Amino acid sequence: MKTYTNVKDLGNLQEAVKEALEIKKNRYAYKHIGENKTLLMVFFNSSLRTRLSTQKAGMNLGMNTMVLDVNAGAWKLETERGVVMDGDKPEHILEAIPVMASYCDIIGVRSFARFESKKFDYEETIINQFIQYSGKPVFSMEAATGHPLQAFADLITIEEYKKIARPKVVLTWAPHPRALPQAVPNSFADFMNEADVDFVITHPEGYELAPQFVRGAHIEYDQMKAFEGADFIYAKSWAAYEDPNYGKVLSTDRSWTVSDRQMAKTNKAYFMHCLPVRRNMIVTDDVIESPQSIVIPEAANREISAQTVIKRLLESNY
Numbered sequence: 001m002k003t004y005t006n007v008k009d010l011g012n013l014q015e016a017v018k019e020a021l022e023i024k025k026n027r028y029a030y031k032h033i034g035e036n037k038t039l040l041m042v043f044f045n046s047s048l049r050t051r052l053s054t055q056k057a058g059m060n061l062g063m064n065t066m067v068l069d070v071n072a073g074a075w076k077l078e079t080e081r082g083v084v085m086d087g088d089k090p091e092h093i094l095e096a097i098p099v100m101a102s103y104c105d106i107i108g109v110r111s112f113a114r115f116e117s118k119k120f121d122y123e124e125t126i127i128n129q130f131i132q133y134s135g136k137p138v139f140s141m142e143a144a145t146g147h148p149l150q151a152f153a154d155l156i157t158i159e160e161y162k163k164i165a166r167p168k169v170v171l172t173w174a175p176h177p178r179a180l181p182q183a184v185p186n187s188f189a190d191f192m193n194e195a196d197v198d199f200v201i202t203h204p205e206g207y208e209l210a211p212q213f214v215r216g217a218h219i220e221y222d223q224m225k226a227f228e229g230a231d232f233i234y235a236k237s238w239a240a241y242e243d244p245n246y247g248k249v250l251s252t253d254r255s256w257t258v259s260d261r262q263m264a265k266t267n268k269a270y271f272m273h274c275l276p277v278r279r280n281m282i283v284t285d286d287v288i289e290s291p292q293s294i295v296i297p298e299a300a301n302r303e304i305s306a307q308t309v310i311k312r313l314l315e316s317n318y
């Protein structure tokens, strides 16, 4: 594995989950494989979980870890080629990437969709520049169109909590005051479509996700109907994907907020969310605080998904 940006990079998914669960049993068993290797984490956007869990994963493997917040203390980076740099950005990403790469062995990148151009976002312009110009293994810590460390942690969590061989997993859109990327639902769909689950997506009309991620998933526009008999509810807000509304908030309808009303339709489903979550917009206090809420163990599994990915990058490149 040279890069980690989507589910395909893991190869056999069942084997990847098995490896992750083995790592979870003894996360310090591989503390020599990263010795004298340096992990650089580059953030263009805020983070709590990704920052801490990925740093912890690197440390579990014996790596040195460094973090750069591009927008807090570093030079502002120009990312377009051909621009006359007479504005507020003193450095170009095409110099910054090889310089950063010269100090490290593996690079993690967080760079959200900007919603300025669907083409720029969906071509994954930023992380692909890191892949092209760093010469180092690169992994996504949420790029413009995917968050594969999150989805891998989600799958590990479902594997741990499922009570039947093929659970019903429902991805539901939920309201939020700001336009959020499609990265989390895209990757969740990407993984669920490859996993042994009955996968349903529910959202208001206009919130259709990109077809390359939805693939054969069942779309149900009636949220209450979608929740019937569900074993896992995975809530997330996202902005519209389809033109001409790309990146726009089309609805703040709080009847979509996940509450006891919808959860009562499920098969005592577990509630999942990647966090951070806005209470009483995405989910009610009661549901997120209920015994069925597994958002904390889900977040804890971010350390395990990151460690599995970094371990594989170390093993196949060094």
Ligand code: AN0
Binding pocket: 142, 180, 181, 182, 183, 184, 274, 275, 276
């Ligand atoms: C981000 C998003 O929706 O992609 C990060 C989630 C892990 N969320 C927010 O910006 C609130």
Ligand code: CP
Binding pocket: 046, 047, 048, 049, 050, 051, 142, 150, 274, 275, 276
């Ligand atoms: N779930 C997740 O990626 O959280 P952060 O944005 O806090 O890293």
